[in-house]
Amino acid sequence: MNQTLSVLDPTSEDRSTEIQLSERIKSIEGSTIGLLDIAKPRGDIFLNQLEKRLTEHGATVLRFMKPTFTKPAPVDLRYEISSKCDAVIEALAD
Amino acid sequence: MAKHANGYELTDGISVVVNSECPTCQLTSDLLVELGTSGHVRIFSQDDPSFPTSAEWVRDDSELSFSWHNDVEAVPTLIQVVNGKEVERLVGWNRKEWERLLEIENLAPGLVDHKPGCGSLSVSPDRVDELEIKFGGRTFISRQVELASLEDEMEAMHDRGWSDGLPVVPPTESRVNRMLAGTSRNSDDIVAIIPPNLVECSVEKVAINAVMAGCLPEYLPVVIACLEAICTDEFNMHGVLATTMGVGPIFVVSGPITERLGMNSGINVLGHGNRANSTIGRAVQLVLKNVGGGAPGGIDRATLGHMGKQGFCFAEAPSPWENLAEGFGFSSEQNTVTAFTGEGPRILVDQKSRSPESLTRSLADGLKSTISTRMVLGMDAMLVVSPEHLSRFTDAGWSRSQFIEKLTELLMIDSDEIIEGAGGIEDGIPSTFGGNQLPKFRPGGLLVVHAGGPAGLFSAIIGGWLNGTKGSDPVTKEITL
Numbered sequence: 001m002n003q004t005l006s007v008l009d010p011t012s013e014d015r016s017t018e019i020q021l022s023e024r025i026k027s028i029e030g031s032t033i034g035l036l037d038i039a040k041p042r043g044d045i046f047l048n049q050l051e052k053r054l055t056e057h058g059a060t061v062l063r064f065m066k067p068t069f070t071k072p073a074p075v076d077l078r079y080e081i082s083s084k085c086d087a088v089i090e091a092l093a094d
Numbered sequence: 095m096a097k098h099a100n101g102y103e104l105t106d107g108i109s110v111v112v113n114s115e116c117p118t119c120q121l122t123s124d125l126l127v128e129l130g131t132s133g134h135v136r137i138f139s140q141d142d143p144s145f146p147t148s149a150e151w152v153r154d155d156s157e158l159s160f161s162w163h164n165d166v167e168a169v170p171t172l173i174q175v176v177n178g179k180e181v182e183r184l185v186g187w188n189r190k191e192w193e194r195l196l197e198i199e200n201l202a203p204g205l206v207d208h209k210p211g212c213g214s215l216s217v218s219p220d221r222v223d224e225l226e227i228k229f230g231g232r233t234f235i236s237r238q239v240e241l242a243s244l245e246d247e248m249e250a251m252h253d254r255g256w257s258d259g260l261p262v263v264p265p266t267e268s269r270v271n272r273m274l275a276g277t278s279r280n281s282d283d284i285v286a287i288i289p290p291n292l293v294e295c296s297v298e299k300v301a302i303n304a305v306m307a308g309c310l311p312e313y314l315p316v317v318i319a320c321l322e323a324i325c326t327d328e329f330n331m332h333g334v335l336a337t338t339m340g341v342g343p344i345f346v347v348s349g350p351i352t353e354r355l356g357m358n359s360g361i362n363v364l365g366h367g368n369r370a371n372s373t374i375g376r377a378v379q380l381v382l383k384n385v386g387g388g389a390p391g392g393i394d395r396a397t398l399g400h401m402g403k404q405g406f407c408f409a410e411a412p413s414p415w416e417n418l419a420e421g422f423g424f425s426s427e428q429n430t431v432t433a434f435t436g437e438g439p440r441i442l443v444d445q446k447s448r449s450p451e452s453l454t455r456s457l458a459d460g461l462k463s464t465i466s467t468r469m470v471l472g473m474d475a476m477l478v479v480s481p482e483h484l485s486r487f488t489d490a491g492w493s494r495s496q497f498i499e500k501l502t503e504l505l506m507i508d509s510d511e512i513i514e515g516a517g518g519i520e521d522g523i524p525s526t527f528g529g530n531q532l533p534k535f536r537p538g539g540l541l542v543v544h545a546g547g548p549a550g551l552f553s554a555i556i557g558g559w560l561n562g563t564k565g566s567d568p569v570t571k572e573i574t575l
Contacts, residue, residue: 005247007264009237010256010302010384012293068564070333 025086029058034085038069043091050089064088102163104175108196111138111161113169114145116212118187122170125202134196140169140215161216162225168211186211223268232271235282235298251306256384258376258404262306273301276311277318278575285318286325288386289332290393295321295385300377303384307377307405312355313370315575316431317377320345320407323433323571324378330566334435334559335388338395341559342403344436344476345375346543348410348419349429351573357409361547364408364439364478364554375405400438413484413544415494421541422570429573434476434541435566436556437465444483445551450490453483454497457553458504462534464557468512468522470532474539474558474568480546483553498542505534536561541568 025031033054035047051061064081066073081088110126112119119126123146129135130151139145140161143154155161164173164180172184174195184191188208193201215221226232241250247264251257263269274281274297281298288295297318304317324331324343334343347357358368366372382388390399410417419430442460447453457477464475479487487497509530514522523532539561546552559565 004243005241005264005266006238007241007247007251007266008234008270008298008302009239010265010299010306010380012288012291012295012299012385012387013237014291014293068333068560070330070337070560070565072332 028054031086032060032062032084034062034064034081034088036073036081036088036090037063037065038073038091039066040069040091046091047089050091102160104164104173104178104180105136106175106177108135109138109160109173109175110135111140111155111164111166111169111171111173111214112145113140113212113215114142116169118209118211119145119170121205121209122187122202125205126170129196134198135172158216158221158225159229161214162229166214167217169214170211171214223271227267227271232274232281234267234270235296236302238267255389256306256380258380258383260404262380263308265302265305269305270298270301273305273309273311273314274298276301276314279318286321288321288325288381289388290335291387293385293387295381299385300381303380304373304377307380308369308373309377310355310369310373313374313377315573316345316347316351316355316370316374316407317381319431319571319573320374320378320433321381323431323569326569328567329433329435329569331382334566335382335386335394337559338397339437339559340396340398340400341435341437342400342406343375343378344402344434344556345378345407346410346418346432346434346476347374347407347430347573348417348424348426348432349573350427351429352409359409359411359545363411363545363547371408372405375402375407377405378407379403379405402436402438406436408545410543411481411545413481414488415484415497415542415544418541418543419570421494422568424570424572429575430570431573432541432568432570434474434556434568435559436476437558439478439554439556442553442555443551444553447486447551450487450492450497451500453486454500455504457483458501461501461505461540461555462507464534464555466521468519470507470509470512470523470534471536471539472560473565474535474541474561476541476543476556476558478543478545478554478556480550480552480554481544481548482551484544494542498540501540502533502535505540506531507534 035050037043037047054061062084126137126146130137130149137152138155138160139152140155168185172195173180174182182195184195189201193199216225241247248261251262251264279297283297284294285297285300286295300318301314304314323329334341352359355370357370388394417426418432420426424430442457444453444456447456465473509527509532512522513525513528514520516522561567
């Protein structure tokens with residue numbers, strides 16, 4: 001008889017939940033777009049340029065900033081962005 | 095057919111536990127039959143329900159329930175019970191003792207006077223784990239994963255994505271059960287919330303990963319303390335894991351436990367070769383990956399990484415100086431783990447300094463380049479001082495705080511030399527900081543640890559990562575056994 005070995009699962013055994021993506025914006029014009037600076041050096045240079053371009057295309061731009069790039073954005077900040085903006089762009093690195 | 099040993103409760107009278115393969119049980123078998131037949135004893139037979147004979151008073155204990163529940167360590171064992179309580183227990187054959195207990199004279203005059211017994215099957219190493227799980231009430235929350243009979247179990251661990259690249263020990267129920275004996279905590283206690291997926295991690299999950307890492311059960315409390323230290327807001331393990339910088343958690347164990355666990359604080363202390371040093375940090379990393387979901391190339395975005403991320407743990411050596419944990423308000427008698435976010439160690443060589451002043455200047459010179467010569471205040475460092483370097487200071491009567499004070503004085507940086515553009519280098523601090531003397535490290539940002547082999551005029555720097563609320567602060571936790 002073949003002996004089978006059983007082991008205990010070392011993982012969290014959590015199943016990831018599927019999240020419905022929010023509706024994509026139809027056009028930049030007339031949309032409110034958030035720009036999230038993650039607080040890395042020179043992120044502002046990139047976002048300033050984006051703000052200029054988006055404004056030229058008729059968007060309203062709101063600027064946000066994480067307290068530090070080493071931690072996830074605080075929940076209040078995420079809520080503020082989601083309640084004020086139709087879309088958000090996050091500047092990820094320097 | 096012998097009756098099955100229903101239940102394991104002791105009943106009034108004398109019970110004898112035997113095993114047919116034990117020479118002492120064989121020697122006394124005729125006597126046992128005589129005593130059973132005359133109603134003086136009932137027998138619990140561990141391996142053969144027809145030994146010493148088939149009779150109503152011989153109970154089948156092949157499940158070892160009676161033996162296990164009554165802590166029988168050897169056969170034959172005589173247990174005397176009066177009014178439901180055990181009053182005496184004899185082990186092996188000893189005519190005088192048996193005569194006294196049974197209140198019968200002249201027992202088996204043909205036998206030798208005494209003969210020691212054999213080990214009980216209920217404590218045999220190949221049965222004890224199975225019995226502990228079966229009767230000890232151990233239940234596992236984790237899913238059982240059955241491996242196919244043709245699967246190589248070592249390969250199976252890799253195939254399921256559970257390894258860190260090196261072979262892991264398959265976490266069978268018996269191994270995990272043995273591991274759990276290393277802590278007094280309940281297996282379903284939650285140790286910490288593990289980033290990045292913020293998963294509640296039970297003692298059992300830690301034990302499974304500790305088995306896989308190759309830990310001994312006595313290391314488990316240290317692994318638990320390590321996880322408690324890094325899964326805090328101050329340590330910010332999420333950021334340490336996700337950063338592109340090549341850093342990881344480094345654990346320094348202080349206190350009497352280091353000797354008890356046989357940890358290395360001497361030769362090759364920051365290297366390989368010691369089981370506790372090598373597997374404690376590895377177990378933590380396996381938890382982060384398997385439970386927290388922080389896999390390299392996934393949430394772990396390190397551009398370069400370093401080999402210490404396989405697991406980086408070492409013991410502090412005893413010294414005349416106060417230890418690292420004392421610097422954080424613990425006593426030298428407490429067993430602690432200090433977690434620090436750091437890169438790989440780098441050697442500082444100074445083989446000629448004889449005076450403490452000279453060696454301090456030399457070490458300060460080396461420390462200035464920690465992370466980058468352009469970096470001040472934002473990142474901490476750990477300085478591992480070897481015994482021969484340490485003696486330069488202790489011989490001259492310097493204390494640890496004196497040493498750090500002198501180093502700090504020497505670690506003032508002329509900001510003009512490190513502003514953006516200075517020396518033709520674009521990186522640097524903003525030019526508005528020019529014209530200042532700036533400290534290389536924030537107060538308390540230099541962690542001094544004593545460790546290393548007895549010979550060799552070397553120390554080591556372990557550079558840190560962003561400190562304070564924007565990054566990671568060192569965290570010390572007491573180890574609870």
